[in-house]
Amino acid sequence: MNREEMQKVTVLLPRALVQKALSASGMGLTPTIRRGLETVAAAKAYERLRRRRGKVKFSINVDELRED
Numbered sequence: 001m002n003r004e005e006m007q008k009v010t011v012l013l014p015r016a017l018v019q020k021a022l023s024a025s026g027m028g029l030t031p032t033i034r035r036g037l038e039t040v041a042a043a044k045a046y047e048r049l050r051r052r053r054g055k056v057k058f059s060i061n062v063d064e065l066r067e068d
Helices: 015-025 029-052 062-066
Strands: none
Touching: 015 029
């Protein structure tokens, strides 16, 4: 990423939460926080997809696809 696209922030976080997140991710602090922010940002898209469940009709026959 270009440095111009970055934003430096200072946050106060519970130490136990940080340790738990680092342990779960197996990554360093910056990538762990980045992954968390990406997950939060994607949550709305995931919710829209969940609401569509069962409402999209496919014209593909799964049995025909399995014949190949």
